[in-house]
Amino acid sequence: MIEPNSLVGNSVQFETLSNVWMVAIYPLIAFAIIMFGRWQGFLKTKPVTAAIVVLSTLMSFLHTLGVFNVYKEIIGITPTIGETFHWLHVGALHMDVGWMLDPTGFMMLFVVTVVSALIQVYTYGYMEEDPNFHRFYAYLALFNFSMLALVLAPNLVQMYMFWEMVGVSSYLLIGFWVSRPSAASAAVKAFLMNRVGDFGLLVGLLSFTFLTWAFWSGDAAPGLLSFPALGKASEYLMLHHGTAIFSIVGLLIFLGPVAKSAQLPLHTWLPDAMEGPTPISALIHAATMVAAGVFLIARMYPMYNMPGGEMIMTVIAWVGGLTAVVAATIALTQFDIKKALAYSTMSQLGYMVMAMGLGAYAAGLFHLMTHAFFKAMLFLASGSVIHGCHHEQDMRRMGGLHKTMPITAWVYLIGTIAITGVLPFSGFWSKDEIVAAAFSHQTLLYYIAVGTAGLTAFYMFRTYFMTFTGQYRGHHEAHESPLVMTLPLILLAIPSIGIGWLLSGFFVTDFPSFATLITAPASFHHHAAHHINWTVLGTSMVVVMGGFAAAFAMYSPMRLLDPALFVNGAKPLYTLFSNKWYWDEFYSFIARQVYLTVAQVSAWFDKAVIDGLVGLSAFSVNMSASGLRQLQNGRVQSYLLVFVLGLLLLSAYTAVQWLN
Amino acid sequence: MTDGLVLDTQFLKFLLPELCLTIGVLMVMVLTIAKTRHNADEHGALAVVSMLFSLGALALLGYNFKQFVDTNPSLIVHLSQPFLGGTLANVPEPETFLYATIRGDFLSYMIRGLLLLGLVVIIPFSTKYLEKRTAIMGDYYLLVMGATLGGMVLALANDLILLFVGLETLSITSYILAGYLRRQRASAEASFKYLVYGGVATAFFLFGTSLIYGLTGSTNLQEVTQGLLDYSAMTHPTLVLMVLMVMATVLFKLSIAPFQMWTPDVYEGAPTPVAAFLSVVSKTAAFALLIRMFSYAFLGFADIWQPVMMLLAVVSMIVGNVVALKQTSLKRLLAYSTIAHAGYMLLGIVVLSVDGLSSTLYYLLAYLFMNLGAFAAVLYVENAIGSDQLSDISGLLGKRPGLVLGLSVCLLSLAGIPITAGFFAKFFLFRAVIAAGNEHMWLILFALLTSTISLYYYLNPMRLMIVGEPSKVVEGLAPSSDTPMPLTLATVATIVLGVWASIFLNATDLTARQLLASSPPIKVEPPAVSQHLLIPAPSHQDQAALHGHQ
């Protein structure tokens, strides 16, 4: 790690670099102002509240930009920089706090700040009527702070803290409409599912720490669980404890991303979390929180992607691949526009995780970036539709909105094309790299990836056709959203179209490509910066076109084919998909049946051994408590008797000790 | 002795905080007499101001500290260790004043600071409590400041007589304070019980002290320590009784089982701020007494008192935590929690190591804020709903969110949940006990076991307040989001102390090192650089191999 104070440069530059942590502080300040500011009047008005939050995010963005410039100029583009302070320095324990930045971190900062800022602008239009407008903005700022601080964390300990904070603030946001029971239960579900993952993560981190304790102790040792030292620590772990333990620890840590990025089997919270306000769906479920899981995998790369870590990588790749295809199949059958987008998010996250598991570090993160833009845009567009249709979410009661909401329709179309991965749009570049990586590593995953691309094309165009073409099927007159909501959509459309070819290194050669900017730390599988593989490209194009054609045939106004034909023709499959592969039922089965059975068995066991150890110890604690309370009879003379008796017994005790 | 009185007035400078406090006592007294109608706020403000003056004076006393820093630049490095790294080579010899009856070491500064800090927090919430219940306010401040004065003298005494007078000033004023609400039967009863129990304990202390005087012919702690060294190799029952009698009294003040039985009754009957005072300020002073007597004067008799105190520490943890499970009154629950915490804190002292002593001092600091916070919250709850019964606080979250939040943080800290000061206090303490030797593992075992038990009764009130159905009293309450200042202060301090533990640990470490370095019989070994938690540290070659490429 290059410490800033070893840099040659003027003090202004140094200041800029070492103040990077301020990026996370601006939203915190905004949060504090709104939450604790006791001012009335001016500050309490809605525009000012919104402006404070948006401004704080903009400040974060500009600060990131400034830092990036300095960084680029004085130390080049790839090294990791950071600064840490001893937080706890007791005995062998060196726990540090501070910040760390590398290209991956910069990428995350840019994505988070840009997307957040636009969503916060959009929120002003969407939430204007809400009585708890201020609280909502405060939560947004809090969430932003947690997310940015998570990105800046220099070690796993600090990252874990903000990981939890992201969880908590997302819980607050999802359950924002507390009066709706479904929102409250969705929030609880999100929280619980994430708890399962976080528990795995915590156990993983703790076992990692204890198994490599010797590595972290000593005077010259690095700060506990700091990222730059993670590779060495992993080698230590592998060397001293073997591959099996290593893999278990790695997979336990991976449970965190599984829950946070909604991968199988801990994914069920994500669709339910669509109960939150739509800007939240856009912020949390497209660009930031779910991306944190992928980001953690990236940060854990020194451990996962090393000799002996193949098992972990394989599991990650397969979890991602399966999530991609399962989510895509479920998305085929959804009628709720937000639910459809939610499953599409899950599917795209599957792509990213799969890419990470395949060793395609840059591809996975590239997809994270492009996806953040176009998926945020799609969600916001769907929010605009919902807003315009008077809080109607069912696509069966929409249609023909192209006429009434032209801007929304156009950006939605752009987003759809981007996500399907049609050539010039951003989704193409990133998805193509992932598919290519699968092609060169795992044939089966390649087929899954390509197949999913086809499914994606089908269900995305299905939503587009159902919503924006044909006849309007709703009751209330739809209307276009105000400028404050459409402007962010238009702004987001720009990177959705352009960021891909800009950073792919294919067309614009004087700008460094994403793959050269973002390189895996201590990479074992060097996934060669590949050139476009025409076979792969051709195949996926054909499949995507197939998906589009099918959607066009079934859902465009022309109605060449009746969807019911397929629904009835493949009844079992359709039922399976529309019931979301019965995951929820599976969990309730576990909760009800398995748990109940286990509970009955253990109840029997408990009864059988109630006179045994467990019962006895509880009983004895209870009895001794009662007994000791009896002694406390309120008479001070008894107390004194105990005093003197105690003294006598203690002298006898000492005498006995002496006799020995 | 017959040369006439020649006093070196140097000691007056050292006693500046005590003088400020005494002047405060007199000023409050004059105010009480002069005003026919008592105004609680004026008295309280005056008391707080004099406390602050006293604290300021204590800070000014940095003069010898500053001198020391000037001559030992390495100290700055040491104090800023959390940010820079570095070690302290040596600690200064403590000074003595006034015919060596006063001892100006870091411990005396630290304990006096703690006492004053505790009182500064207690006085504001006392006012809120008492003005609802009695019309006589001025005398309260008088007494509580007098008690603190006694505690402060206890902390700086280097002489048995001074120690005794300080102890009794603290005790007698505490008896009066416990009965301050004399029109309530419970308060008067608590006071009387405390007085009888405390009187007997004092008699035992004095009997033990008279034996010390008989053996050494001196009342000066240094001479006593030297004198007792001659006897430390002997096995004679008089020595055992001498040590045990003094110990019983000190442990009575600390409410360690089996000398703890007065605690719940007195805490329940006494006015809540007085209970807070007893559990924090009085206990801190008692720790000073314990350290003075056992980590210093009786160090030669460690083989007598060490096993006994270990046993009693464990017994206290068990008794405090187990009986607390059955309590229905919050104040009584806190009283039992106090007993348990005293047990934990005692651990750091019985292992007789720098780390142990230092972590006990840090524990005291953490305990001061978290326990005061808890008591303050209970007091405001009592003020709001007129009861401290667990069944009555149910569902309080909806009506008093600020109070519930503050109380929850303090309870979590008492339970030792991470990022709070309570967690770090326990963590450092257990670490120090383990580091002191493998034979202490059973202590840790019990400590962990009882900590687990304690989770139940700390979390139970939180569960009730947060998810419980509102009780009748709570339902009739008008909602308010007020968070009282003392509670906020204590809560924030609980978090801050946890997060910035390193800074405070350095100060306590210095104190402990000076204390044990100046005690004659046991030479303190420099602490090992790498004390490991569970797994042995790698050798130097390993380290080099591990970090060679960095």
Next chain:
Amino acid sequence: MIETSPLLQQLAFWILAAVMLASAIGIVFHRSIVYSALFMLVAFMAIAGVFALLNAPFLAAAQIMVYGVGLTIVMIFGIMLTGDQPFRDPAGKERSVWYALLPLAVVAGLGGVLSLAILKPAASLNATNGLFVAQQTADFWQTALQTLPGAQALLEDGGLSHIAMLLFSKYLLAFELASVLLLLAMVGAILLALRTFPEEEQGAVTGGALQADGATKALSAGAGSVAGAGQAAKEVVQSAAGAK
């Protein structure tokens, strides 16, 4: 005083000890609390005598003043204020005999252990009866009077000036703190014992109390007087120091 004939001294000790223990037992066991108070007076006087025997004339005087006069009177005030029938023990349901036996056993145990501990010969010191080496051989006083300042002071004025000197030099802080303590105790005693303060009048608790308010005031005055006696003792010392 030091030259008192040993025989007379010994005789005095035994008589004083017998009186003291007998009256102490009287305090604890006599059925009437008033008699107990009188026994207490006797016990305190006997203790004062013991102090005199131990070459502590100032202490003996202070004992008579503070305990013999002050405290006994306060106790009698207390008895008057708290007992409707002071010549009998408070009525109530009978206590089990264990309430007397158990303390007796414990106290006997403690007393026995303490006496045995004190009397147990210490092997490593060449003494016959315990840890404390009694030096009073025949010529002890001769050497003591020449070498030890404490003994010289005793010979001079019964130790008064020496004690005064100690109080105002070495134990100055303890002395001052003790005055603060007495002040606080006086405030506290008045506070606790007074029936009503002017501030409290409107909310005065009615009924029950048997005593006239004047009696309460007398008691608090008495409590003050005990504290005052302590002060008086100090004033004596002060004047002694001044005389020096």
Next chain:
Amino acid sequence: MLDVGLYHYLILAVALFSIGLYGVLASRNAIRVLMSLELMLNAVNINLVAFNNYLHLHDLSGQVFSIFILTVSAAEASVGLAVLIALFRRTHSADMEQYSILQG
């Protein structure tokens, strides 16, 4: 036997201390408890003065200690009685058995 020395005084003090302790532990009358408390403190005084006289005549700090104990115990006794009066007003009894509403 008749040769009185330090140990006689020490044993006398132990006896007085024990009687006082018994009085505190077993008396039913609260005032008697306070009186017994004073006996215990007086026993300590005898100890201190005896030690001073027989062993440590280099100064009179034992006697000074006794003076302080005397002062403090007087204060304690007067406070004790005052508390007792306050308590008596509420309970109308000087019976130790009555003072046990705080328990458990």
